[in-house]
Structures are given as C-alpha cells and as structure tokens.
Amino acid sequence: MKPDDTAHGEPLPDTANPFLGRTSEIPGLDTLSEDADAFLIDQFGTIHDGEHPYPDAIETLHAIRSAGKKVILLSNSGRRATNNDARLAAMGFTTDCYDASLCSGEVGWADLRADPLPCLRQHCRILLLARDPSLDILEGFDIEPVDTVESADLIMLAGSQTDLYGYDTLWDRIRPGIARNIPLVCTNPDRLMLAGGQLHPGAGTLAEAYRNAGGHVRWYGKPYPRLYRAAFALLPGIPRPRIFGVGDSIEHDVAGAAARGCNSVLTRTGIIAHASDAALAAEMTRYACRPTTIMSRFQW
CATH class of the missing domain: 3.40.50.1000 (HAD superfamily/HAD-like)
Known part of the structure; x- marks a missing residue:
C-alpha cells in the first residue's frame, strides 16, 4: 500500500x-x-x-x-x-x-494496472460516477458496469454531476457502499467545480465524505x-x-x-x-x- x-x-x-x-x-x-x-x-x-x-x-x-x-x-x-x-x-x-x-x-489507470485493488484482480462490477459514461480508466480489466452500489464491487468517482442531480442525491447513491466495505477510487479530487458559471461540490467532496464516514478511498491527482x-x-x-x-x-x-x-x-x-x-x-x-x-x- x-x-x-x-x-x-x-x-x-x-x-x-x-x-x-x-x-x-x-x-x-x-x-x-x-x-x-x-x-x-x-x-x-x-x-x-x-x-x-x-x-x-x-x-x-x-x-x-x-x-x-x-x-x-x-x-x-x-x-x-x-x-x-x-x-x-x-x-x-x-x-x-x-x-x-x-x-x-x-496516472490512476497506470497505477491500478501495476497495483490493482483486490476486487480488480477478478471480474469486477463497477459503479461509475462521472460526467462522461466512458470506463476507459479501467481499460484492460474484467469489468461490468452496474447502476447501484448494492450490486457493485468498486465505486469509480471520476467527475462530479452535483450541478445536475444535487450533492445529497449522489451522496445517498454511494453511501451504502461504506457498510458493504466497497472501496472507492477517486480520479478527480477537486472539491469544487464550475458549471454554468456557478460553483458546485466536486467529486473530491463526495470522496472526502466517503472517507470521513469510514470508507476506503484511493486518490489520484493533485x-x-x-x-x-x-x-x-x-x-x-x-x-x-x-x-x-x-x-x-x-x-x-x-x-x-x-x-x-x-x-x-x-x-x-x-x-x-x-x-x-x-x-x-x-x-x-x-x-x-x-x-x-x-x-x-x-x-x-
């Protein structure tokens, strides 16, 4: 580690x-x-x-x-x-x-290839939160996209959509993963994002909340x-x-x-x-x- x-x-x-x-x-x-x-x-x-x-x-x-x-x-x-x-x-x-x-x-993709989380060493069900639905950050892994954290093995947090859905909605979507010990990989740790000329909570804010509530987070970025x-x-x-x-x-x-x-x-x-x-x-x-x-x- x-x-x-x-x-x-x-x-x-x-x-x-x-x-x-x-x-x-x-x-x-x-x-x-x-x-x-x-x-x-x-x-x-x-x-x-x-x-x-x-x-x-x-x-x-x-x-x-x-x-x-x-x-x-x-x-x-x-x-x-x-x-x-x-x-x-x-x-x-x-x-x-x-x-x-x-x-x-x-950098996250390269590091995960070199040092994958245990769930990525086998078939892995991924809940992706990002502005773009592409899972290129897990290219080369045996993965399956899923829509709920209850059916996921890993949460990938690559971007924020709080301007579209609100912070509380997205937090409620990932929070059950903590009790299930689902790890979260954050490839965009920005705590704030600009959208439509307004500031909104970024992906890093969601990842920080997940960490503070007891979840495991692997971070990539500044x-x-x-x-x-x-x-x-x-x-x-x-x-x-x-x-x-x-x-x-x-x-x-x-x-x-x-x-x-x-x-x-x-x-x-x-x-x-x-x-x-x-x-x-x-x-x-x-x-x-x-x-x-x-x-x-x-x-x-």
Whole structure:
C-alpha cells in the first residue's frame, strides 16, 4: 500500500518548501524568467473554462516554451490522457503548446494496472460516477458496469454531476457502499467545480465524505503524490524550487506544489475568480501554505 492509499488519503510532503513566506503579486510569468525552469500548469480554471481558452492562454504557453522553459499541463481530469488531449486540441491547445500533458485519470489507470485493488484482480462490477459514461480508466480489466452500489464491487468517482442531480442525491447513491466495505477510487479530487458559471461540490467532496464516514478511498491527482512523481520524472535534473505549480486552487495547485518543495503561482480565475482577499487568506490558513506569487490571470 502506497502512502496516499490510506483511509485518510492525506498528501505526504516529499520535502519542505523553503520559499513559503510573503506572497508577491506579479503581472505575468515573464517576471519569473530568472527563477523558473519548468511550470506545472493546471487546465480547467487556469488556461480554459472547459469549452474555450482563456484570453492569451495559448500565446502564453508558446511564450513560456520560447523562453526555454518546460511546460507540463497537470490536470485532475478523471479520464485517460487520449480523451484529455483530444479536448485540449479541440480548444486550440495543440501539442506545440506544451512539452507533456499529465492527468490524474491516466496516472490512476497506470497505477491500478501495476497495483490493482483486490476486487480488480477478478471480474469486477463497477459503479461509475462521472460526467462522461466512458470506463476507459479501467481499460484492460474484467469489468461490468452496474447502476447501484448494492450490486457493485468498486465505486469509480471520476467527475462530479452535483450541478445536475444535487450533492445529497449522489451522496445517498454511494453511501451504502461504506457498510458493504466497497472501496472507492477517486480520479478527480477537486472539491469544487464550475458549471454554468456557478460553483458546485466536486467529486473530491463526495470522496472526502466517503472517507470521513469510514470508507476506503484511493486518490489520484493533485495534491496527492503520484501525479507529481510522474511530472518530476519528465523533468530530470531540475531542482524542485525551480519548478512552479500554476493554478487556481490553493488546496490542489499551491499546497500540492508546496508539499513537493516547489514554488507556485496562484491565478485569480476559475474557482477563485470572485473570492475576496479575506477568503483567500482563510484558504491559505486552512491548508497551511501560501502561493509564492499571485497574478490576476494566466499571462506572460
């Protein structure tokens, strides 16, 4: 069992971040040219809104690479990489925008293939909760989709539909699995999601409730270690302090980077687009970390 397979699923810091201190505001990423060699850049809420690129996002990615910096898109997308990359391409984020694209669904698939839960070592009945009904995250396993947790051997939580059905409805759907000792795999640990311009509970909130009620949860994505280990493997020789995580979530992008000894840039877009300074300060206190820098939006 790996560190973040525990019932609590807390991310374990690989190293201490020596750069946590007073947060500075910057106009754009070019300000960090002398300090950064690589950027781990969030997708939804940072470079796009799920359907369209944010203004200047594509140009900024090109500018980062032209400056000789590595760009890894690091996403909590619960689907496999081919699906995620196709969505990026449809929005104009072609492969010349980045050096690599990593998503929690792909890392989760690879890890489950290498270290499957006991129920996946045989014919396994799967209850999937996701915005897309595809089970590509369990490709290669002997699986059978089912509609109720009472007939399931495993719950796959790859995305949130709380905007469509409400939190209580989805929680009532998975809660009986706790008494049956049904494990839950969460490939999208985002606690909040944007839909229709409104914030809703994310898949991570449901997984957290399942864990807190005594259920077993295996987590993939930011801020947990596996996704970062995959990213660092693509950045050999680059010291952690010269790697900057960039995103709109203090819990995932900032705390995840800090726990690995990296620096961070918080963009005031996405889930924090309308957050007050006081609300952001409260989030920093809650997760015991501060971004190294803050900027109004993703730009060079």
